[in-house]
Each structure stands twice: as structure tokens, then as C-alpha cells.
Amino acid sequence: MTNLAVVGGGVIGLSAAWCAAKAGHDVTVHDPEPARGGASWLAGGMLAPVTEAWPGEEDVLSLGEASLKRWPGFASDLAQEGVAPGLAAHGTLVVAFDSADAGHLDILAGYLHSIGRAAERLTGRETKRLEPGAGSVRSGLHVPGDLAVDNRKLLDALYAACVNHDVRFVRERVETPPDAEAVVLAAGAWTGRLHPQLAGAVRPLKGEILRLKPRRGCLPPPTRTVRAVVEGRPIYLVPRGDQELVLGATQYEAGFDRAVTARGVRELLEGAERVFPAITEYELVETAAGLRAASRDVLPYIGVLDDGVFAATGHHRNGLLMAPVTAAAVVAWLEGEPPPEGVEAASPARLHQKEHV
């Protein structure tokens, strides 16, 4: 039984704390505002590494797929702790507005078929039949198996599960790693301040996200996640049950600034109106900005930094997706076992291997 300090109470820190406590360790989480203050509170919640993958991110895709396999078990274990994390297999629809978008969907469909995933290329008319609220789309790609999780229910579920397993919470901001046998650094964009190896290797990547809900007489939200690229900007609409729609997300380098900007809101709304025109009459219930933890190469840093100090940060837009595999890596480390498959590539050891990765 190890005395473990986890710095950071977002989805990564809470997942690690819960899994470590369940494995019998004595865990304390340090965070001024656990489950609420970080990027995971503002996430879209898509668990869809393939339709989210960007070119050149193959290691990220592998690690995402490895974590995705763990998600159903992770969610059902969590639900047994008392609070269901809101996992939904409602699928993804990616829509194309022009021939370049359509070409991208052809490639994505081919890739999904090659790995044995169901994926259906649709005409514009078929796309509209699937999601009658879709805008004037040229074609679509339907990925029926894709998972999504309600990020806020998930955080509440993780917090409750931690409490079940006697995890302690210290609601303070940590400037240096706490004194403990083992320390996990999972403070998201702020982790770079906690260890010299991570200084400059983790940076904030700002994102704005909106929440909307249909007013009386409005078309209900789409029944699945809808994604598109509008004027070069990726956009997603994720339904949260019938009554809320999460619309994200911008992506900027803006330091630790968390202001919601006029531009971000306007661009998200413009893009969403193209994808799903009925949204124009929806109520805008929340505007927010958060800071993703960006690494130098989009892969997170998951692994040992020093004796007794473990990095679990730099997850970019993949924190929710990769929480199960990251938590499993923390537990493996505590138990002296090798890391789960796919995690090796994310070792922070790569920070020493080249000056510029």
C-alpha cells in the first residue's frame, strides 16, 4: 500500500486516484476545485479517436483506440460505485460541405473499414434522412458505434467513486509536488510548473465551448454527435440527452487566458448554423473557455519522470478518451508492472531523446 499524492482533480487525476484507491493505495488529491475547475468540465465528451484523428497523429490514434477498448468496462465499474457516467453509444455523423471534405470522408471510411469498424458513406439525401436537421450537406459518413460520455456526469461519478474509496481531498493549489511516497502530476495545462522536465513541454491550448438548449417549438438536437469542418475550423455538436447540445470547440494559443472572446462565440455559432440550422433559435445557456494541456507532439506524457514522480498530462483534446488507459498506467506503475499497451510511446522519456520533438 503506497501513499500516493495526485496533483490535479480533473478527469485524469480523479481517474488515477479512483483506480489507485480501488487497488488498495492510500490516495490524496490536491486541487483547489476538484471535478470543476479544469478543462474536463468543459469538454465535449466524444470518445471517438478515429473520427477525431488528425493526419500525422498515428501514435495518438493507437493510444486512443487502446483506451477506447477500456471505456465500457471503466464506465460500468464506475456506475457500480453509485453514479452513472452517462456513456452513450449514439454514434457520429461527419458531414461534408464540399468536394475536399468529401474526399476526407472517403479516406476516413476506408480506414475504418480496414480496422473492421462499421462506417457508412452517405449521400446528401441519406445524410438528411439520418439527421433531418442537418444543413445543406454534400455527403456524410455515419459511424454508428462511436461512444460519447457526459463529461459532467463523469466527473461527478469519479468524485463519488473516489469518496467511496476514502480518497482525501486537499482543496489548495499546489506549487511544488507534495511530500508522498508516490506523486502523480495531473494538473493539466498547469503541470509544466510542477516539474523541471515538463517546464515548457506542457502548454495551455485554449478552447471555447458553448451549451445550448432548444426553446419551445425548436427542432430537437441531433440524435448523435455531428462533426464538420467549416471554413477550416473543426466543429462538433454533441447531444446531452434531448435537452442540451454541446457545441465546440475553438483552439488557440493564448497562454493562460480564459476569456471567452467575441470571435470564438461568433465562429462557433456561425459554424453550427451551417451544420444544423435549427440551432439559430436555440437558447444559448453557457459560454466558457478552458485550457487543454498541450504537449509538444499531441501525444500525452504518461510515465515516470523521477523516482516516485509520474507524469499524467499533455492529453490535448483527448483527456476523457484516454483517462482509462492513463489510470491503468498509474496503477501498473504503483504495482511495479509494465505499462498497458500503447502507453510506451507516451513516455516522457522522449523529452530527453531529442531537443525538438
Add this chain to the structure above:
Amino acid sequence: MTNLAVVGGGVIGLSAAWCAAKAGHDVTVHDPEPARGGASWLAGGMLAPVTEAWPGEEDVLSLGEASLKRWPGFASDLAQEGVAPGLAAHGTLVVAFDSADAGHLDILAGYLHSIGRAAERLTGRETKRLEPGAGSVRSGLHVPGDLAVDNRKLLDALYAACVNHDVRFVRERVETPPDAEAVVLAAGAWTGRLHPQLAGAVRPLKGEILRLKPRRGCLPPPTRTVRAVVEGRPIYLVPRGDQELVLGATQYEAGFDRAVTARGVRELLEGAERVFPAITEYELVETAAGLRAASRDVLPYIGVLDDGVFAATGHHRNGLLMAPVTAAAVVAWLEGEPPPEGVEAASPARLHQKEHV
């Protein structure tokens, strides 16, 4: 000394209550949320009847001009009560993007000159010299004398002034006129429910308004109110000191719905970016929707309804502007004197004169 009940604690109700109490009457204001809950909390604060006038609203313009003359005295009396209402003579710049807009500015300039007001027609280049942050404008009209008031400071000042004069507050919603020697109905869009003559004559006219502030490195807000019509929609930007900018306002018939819509926010932001491009990097600090009290003919209803019952409602977008003259009309009624000049046209007696005004 009359026992007076004022229903409504917005700018009209509080102005009437303060002036009546100052004149020696015994006043109670009935409002679940005085100074905060109504349309005046969300106003832009322009006191500029001329640059705001719409064709066919001559009586409104006369009444607005009559009230405008009272504003400097009203503001200085109010400041002497302890809280300054934030009156600024920072002027208005109306900008034109096309020849139709420019033609409208020519007419407006001609009218202002005819009534002896200073007003300067500017080329695009001169407009940019006056407000370097203005967008690609064709020409402009500068009205240097125009007043604006900080609506929130004004409401705080009126509330404080009421307290100074022993006005009582009953923080409850009123369904029928309270029992009192004299009653003023000033419940804005909700006033129609309080008297049969006003049923159907006062309706809510929804408006959305945003507040923004410059982030570090942003161009500061314009130094005066800037107005324009963008794609047929009137828009205004009103600076509140250096650090905040009020951006308004949409106008819809939507019943008592107070939801901020995606469309409203998007249209305001798009319009503002055209008028003042630097706003795109501003922080969006508040989105809100309120309900103006609309009459059938844009003129308010100011006058006697029944023995002992006085209407002070239906001010549309002119509530702040017309508060001094409306309050003066209430005091004149209590004193048995004739109403101030210009108010006669606003008498609710016109509701009987024609079926459809």
C-alpha cells in the same frame, strides 16, 4: 400628502417614486426585484432621441426631446442624493456602409441643423480619424452633444435616492393594483395584466444585449456611442468608461420569452465586427435578454386611466430617456397640475379614441 403605490421598480417606477417622495408624498414601490429585474437593467443608456428616431415617430421624438432637456437637471439632482448616475456627453457617431445609409445620414444631419443641434457630416476618412477603430465605413455623422447614461449606475442612484426619501419597498409581485390613494402602474411589459384598459395595449418586445470588455492588447472601446444599421438591423456600441462596451440590441416579438438565442448573439457580434472590428478579440462578459414594454404606436402611455390610477408604461426603447418627463407627469398629476409639455400626446385616453391606433 398622498399615499402613493408605484407598481414596478425599473427606471420609470423608481424615478416616479423618488420625485413623488421628494415632493412630500408617502410612497411604496412594489417589485419583486427593484432596480434589477426589468428592462432598464439591460438598457444601452443612449439619451439620443434624434439619432434613434425612426420615420413616423414624430410625437415620440417631441416627447423624447422634452425629456432630454430635463436630463441634466435630473442627473445633477440625483447625484446630490449621493450616487452619481453616470451621465456622459460623449456624443454619437452614426456610420454608413453604403449609399442608402449615407442618404439617411444626410437627412438626419439636415434635421439636426434645422433644430439648431450641432452635427457634422464626415467622409469615411474623417470618420476613421474620429474613431480609429471604426470599420470600412463610407461616411459618418458626428453628433457631439448626445448624452448617454450608465443604466446600472442610474438604477443604483435612483434606488439610493428613494431610500433617502423614505420610499418603502415591497418585494413581491403584484397581480392587481395595490390599495392606495393613488397608484402608478409602471411594471413595463407586465403592466398590461394590471388594468383592463392596458390589456393587449402593452406587450413585451424582446431584446438581446451583450457586454464586452477589451482583453490585454486590444484596441480600447470607441470614445462615443457608435450606431449603424447592418443588414437592416440597427446596432449600437455604447462605451461604459474605458473598460466595458455595451452592444445592442435585437428586437423581436417573442411573448414573455427571455432566452438569449444563438441567432441574437451571432447577429449582434457579426454586426459589431463590421462597425468596430477590434471587438472580435474582446471578452464577452455578459449575454442577456430583456423585455421592452411596447405600446401600440411606439408612444408610451403616460396619464390617468381611472380615478386614482395612472399609467406610466409602454416606453419601448425610450424608458431611460423619458424617465424624467414621466416622473414629472406623475408629480403634476399628484399635485393636480397640468402635465408637462409633450405628455398630452402620450395620454392613454387615445386607447378609447380608435379601435386600432
